[in-house]
Amino acid sequence: MDLILLHDKCDNQLPKPTGNNQYLSPTIQKDVADCFEEEVLNSIFKDIGDDVFALLVDASSDVSKKQQMAIVLRYVDKRGLVIERFVGLVHVMETSSLALKSAIDCFFATYGLSFIRLRGQGYDGTSNMRGEFNGFKAKILEENKSAYYVHCFAHQLQLVVVTDAKKHLGVVNFFDNLSILMNVVCSSCKRTYMLRENEKERVEKEIGSGILETGSRLNQELSFIRPGDTRWNSHYKTLIRLVDMFSSIIRVLICVRDECSNPSSQNQAIKMLAYLNSFEFVFYLQLMLHILGLTDVLSRALQRREQDILEAVSLVETIKDSCTNIEKMDLINF
Known part of the structure; x- marks a missing residue:
């Protein structure tokens, strides 16, 4: 809504461009984007006012391998x-x-925010973030003891699933083969296009x-996405x-096996065709679909904007009971 109002405001105030004055140069476009950013941030900080708030931070690298920190x-x-x-x-x-x-200090100083008003901080579980003595959490607590740290519940769930999966060689082998399969099928634009056309023909x-x-939103084009x-x-x-x-x-x-000129790719295709027709693949596929289907429901519930704590706790207990029943059935050693 703020962006729409700002756009209407700009339309009313800026004169109509004439000739080559189209406001399309990279410098002008960047200035316009900076103006939008400033207006949106001012609106957010005005909404917060002098009240308290919590800080959410996550660091990751972009496609160009530059480290960046997202601040929420x-x-x-009222x-x-x-x-x-997101600010x-x-x-x-x-x-x-x-x-x-240091980056947070600069950000707070730029927009007039104070650590005194901070009442919570939430990050992932890496040592640089949650370290007891030298972590980012500890650095914040040195300035404000009331900025209580909470480890993201959805991220904790992800870590539990990852840790448990890595303990079982069959599951590790299944996802290793899945990675190889994606490399063979989606390694080139030609094969990706072939997959898309085959899927279109099937649909x-x-x-x-x-x-x-x-009907509406049905049978949309699918892609074989790589997991994180x-x-x-x-x-x-x-x-x-x-x-x-x-x-x-x-x-x-089959096409890669029969027509590819690269012996390595042909060999991988042959191995993948054999693996996809094995009982082991079918078993672990159905098992992981069932387990990850349960955890996906919980993961999405924990990431909802309007969180109901009692509902979340109840859902956690339900998922734990379901996973316990799977363990009792001893499916892994079947």
Whole structure:
């Protein structure tokens, strides 16, 4: 809404461009973006006012391998609603606690924020963030003892799933083969296009035979997405896509096996075709779909903007009971 009002305001105040004055040069476009950023941030800080707030920070690298820190403020507005607002993406030379603290100090000084008003901080569980003595959390607590630290519940869940999965060689082997499969199928634009065309042909055939229904938002183009390293809900999405696109993936592997001029790729395609037809693959696929399906429900619930604590606790207990039942069935050693 703020962006729309600002856009209307700019339309009313700026004169109509004439000739080559189209305001399209990179410098002018950057100035316009900076103006939008300033107006949006001023609106957010005005909404916070002199009230207290919590700080959420996460550091990661972009596609160009530059380290950057995302900053989010969490507060309660005048209507009593819990609000989270993304307020900045700051480039940092390193992700040490000192470097992150220095970047936060500069950000707070720029926008007139005070650590005295800080009542909470939430990060992931890495040592540079939650370290007891030298972590980013500890640096904040040195300035304000009331800035209580809370480890992101959704991230804790991800870490539990990752740790448990790495303890079982069968699961590790399953996801290692899944990574190889994605490298073979999606390693080039040609194979990606082939997969897309095969999938399009499959959908058209199933619609014609009445297997698939048609309607708004149905049968949209799918892609075989690569899962993230720690975001295991992304693994769940990858497995769902694997099931949906299985026949198309098989056709691409057969094409690579029969027509590719690279012996290494041919060998990988042959191994993948054998693995995808094995009992081991089918077993672990169904097992991980079931387990990750349970944890995905909990993960999405923990990341909801309006969190119901009692509902979340109840859901955690339900998921734990379901996982306990799986363990009792001793499916892993079946």
